[in-house]
Amino acid sequence: MTDLALVNGNVLTMDPARPRASAVAIAGGRIEALNADPARTSRVVDLRGATVLPGFHDAHNHMIGFGMSLAEVDIGSPSVGGLGELYAAIADRASRTAPGEWVVGTGYDQNKLGGHPHRDALDRAAPGHRVWLRHTSGHMCVVNSLVLADLGLDAAATDLPGGRVATDADGRPTGLLEERAQLLVGSLVYPYPLAELTSAISLAAAEYLKEGVTSCTEAGIGGGWVAHSPAELAAYAAARDQGRLGVRVELMPAGEALHPLGAHAADNLVAGLDLGIKTGFGDDWLRLGAVKIFADGSLVGRTAALHDPYAGGESGRGYLQEDAAELQAAIIAAHRSGWQVATHAIGDRAIDLVLDAYTRALAEYPRRDPRHRIEHFAVVQPGQVARAAGLGVIPVPQGRFATELGDGMLAAVGPDRHAWLYRQRSLLEAGMVLPGSSDRPVVTGAPLLGIADMVNRRTASGAPFNPGEAITAQQALYAWTRGSAYASRQEHVKGSIAPGMLADLVVLSEDPTAVSAERIAGLTVLATIVGGLPRYDAGAFDGLS
Numbered sequence: 001m002t003d004l005a006l007v008n009g010n011v012l013t014m015d016p017a018r019p020r021a022s023a024v025a026i027a028g029g030r031i032e033a034l035n036a037d038p039a040r041t042s043r044v045v046d047l048r049g050a051t052v053l054p055g056f057h058d059a060h061n062h063m064i065g066f067g068m069s070l071a072e073v074d075i076g077s078p079s080v081g082g083l084g085e086l087y088a089a090i091a092d093r094a095s096r097t098a099p100g101e102w103v104v105g106t107g108y109d110q111n112k113l114g115g116h117p118h119r120d121a122l123d124r125a126a127p128g129h130r131v132w133l134r135h136t137s138g139h140m141c142v143v144n145s146l147v148l149a150d151l152g153l154d155a156a157a158t159d160l161p162g163g164r165v166a167t168d169a170d171g172r173p174t175g176l177l178e179e180r181a182q183l184l185v186g187s188l189v190y191p192y193p194l195a196e197l198t199s200a201i202s203l204a205a206a207e208y209l210k211e212g213v214t215s216c217t218e219a220g221i222g223g224g225w226v227a228h229s230p231a232e233l234a235a236y237a238a239a240r241d242q243g244r245l246g247v248r249v250e251l252m253p254a255g256e257a258l259h260p261l262g263a264h265a266a267d268n269l270v271a272g273l274d275l276g277i278k279t280g281f282g283d284d285w286l287r288l289g290a291v292k293i294f295a296d297g298s299l300v301g302r303t304a305a306l307h308d309p310y311a312g313g314e315s316g317r318g319y320l321q322e323d324a325a326e327l328q329a330a331i332i333a334a335h336r337s338g339w340q341v342a343t344h345a346i347g348d349r350a351i352d353l354v355l356d357a358y359t360r361a362l363a364e365y366p367r368r369d370p371r372h373r374i375e376h377f378a379v380v381q382p383g384q385v386a387r388a389a390g391l392g393v394i395p396v397p398q399g400r401f402a403t404e405l406g407d408g409m410l411a412a413v414g415p416d417r418h419a420w421l422y423r424q425r426s427l428l429e430a431g432m433v434l435p436g437s438s439d440r441p442v443v444t445g446a447p448l449l450g451i452a453d454m455v456n457r458r459t460a461s462g463a464p465f466n467p468g469e470a471i472t473a474q475q476a477l478y479a480w481t482r483g484s485a486y487a488s489r490q491e492h493v494k495g496s497i498a499p500g501m502l503a504d505l506v507v508l509s510e511d512p513t514a515v516s517a518e519r520i521a522g523l524t525v526l527a528t529i530v531g532g533l534p535r536y537d538a539g540a541f542d543g544l545s
């Protein structure tokens with residue numbers, strides 16, 4: 001028996017076998033039929049021509065980090081226009097925060113502020129408080145003198161492999177901590193209580209549903225600098241038990257969480273989680289995805305590992321997060337143990353290292369269709385496209401980076417390498433599957449913004465951002481639905497609208513493929529349906545909820 005029939009819609013199914021329909025029938029949380037006779041149900045909703053798509057799936061986001069950031073000081077642009085405004089915002093929050101408590105800000109970009117914040121100014125803005133300001137890239141932060149003192153770094157910098165404690169001309173730390181150095185701050189607040197994480201999940205989910213997101217992939221839990229607790233999965237399980245998960249979530253355990261299991265040698269389980277659970281464990285609401293490994297850092301922060309120096313007369317080429325041989329060994333061990341592997345690699349030097357590791361892993365331990373991923377895949381030489389395609393690698397770039405980080409990225413690599421930045425079209429032409437993702441909270445995560453940027457490719461200042469790699473609205477929609485489902489090995493249950501698929505749908509005010517590219521970002525999400533139930537309803541249709 002049909003539970004709900006949506007009629008008079010413009011249904012873009014993302015199923016190549018049947019790309020368009022006008023009605024969708026839902027039963028038992030799944031798509032029952034397309035264009036069926038609505039007489040079989042009492043619950044018929046007239047969509048009056050609105051557009052229906054499979055629900056958006058954000059293939060790379062940080063759900064807990066985003067949920068927590070909603071409670072932190074917004075120091076991103078345009079919220080703060082310069083360092084003076086940033087210090088004022090910190091002073092304001094400090095004045096409303098109990099003495100001794102932390103003041104945490106998120107999202108600053110020194111390219112837009114004119115420089116990194118400084119410890120001395122933060123001491124003046126928030127006396128008696130510990131101040132922690134996270135860079136928009138997630139790869140660095142600035143802290144004040146109290147935090148530096150807690151870390152034993154207030155007077156002089158200590159050498160730190162894979163990281164940097166920035167100092168002024170006299171050798172005194174400025175408060176800026178890069179890559180592995182910023183992990184030290186995490187050690188002062190880590191681990192967070194699970195109840196706090198569950199609340200962050202619930203806050204984030206409410207936002208996601210308003211934006212048409214029905215699934216997301218959390219890119220790193222339970223270990224390394226992205227973790228909030230070693231028991232982070234339990235926060236998601238609690239959210240689910242309490243009916244607060246909202247969207248379907250795929251969790252990537254951090255590589256640091258994997259360990260030897262002591263299983264029989266014939267099993268090849270050299271790196272795993274307890275009990276041997278791995279990629280694919282779970283169900284339609286909560287499941288384990290790939291293992292997340294970090295090869296390098298940030299492009300706008302100029303820490304990502306490039307073959308040639310950064311632009312602007314710099315000598316630095318960035319650096320790897322770990323010794324190259326150890327990184328490759330970790331990737332190969334995870335592959336050998338049956339994991340899908342998702343490696344963060346931004347610079348062309350890091351990408352070569354990862355492609356080498358995937359090549360060796362597949363040669364030494366052949367596996368069918370492992371779908372290994374490269375997260376971001378940012379500075380990509382032409383030969384690397386062909387190489388990655390040949391290995392079946394799934395590239396996971398972020399469309400929205402063009403607007404919010406594009407100016408800083410263009411400056412970081414210089415004109416000779418602009419055509420290598422955040423490719424899309426050449427990846428599709430090479431036969432690769434392109435997912436859609438935001439990396440939220442690094443940038444604004446609404447899928448329609450990401451989709452618009454994949455088409456428009458302009459920076460915040462209006463500069464073209466490697467426009468030769470622009471794709472069509474149809475290709476961008478496909479990425480955010482079926483492409484992301486493929487990257488999660490879930491294309492048989494979601495990512496398209498066809499009988500038997502999960503009834504995860506988003507209803508939009510207009511068809512993104514039928515409006516001008518400039519208008520895509522301004523379209524409205526009218527409803528979001530997960531598992532056949534309306535979870536967000538803007539009230540545009542009679543009888544929906």
Ligand SMILES: [Zn+2]
Nearest residue numbers: 060062219439
């Ligand atoms: Zn990320």
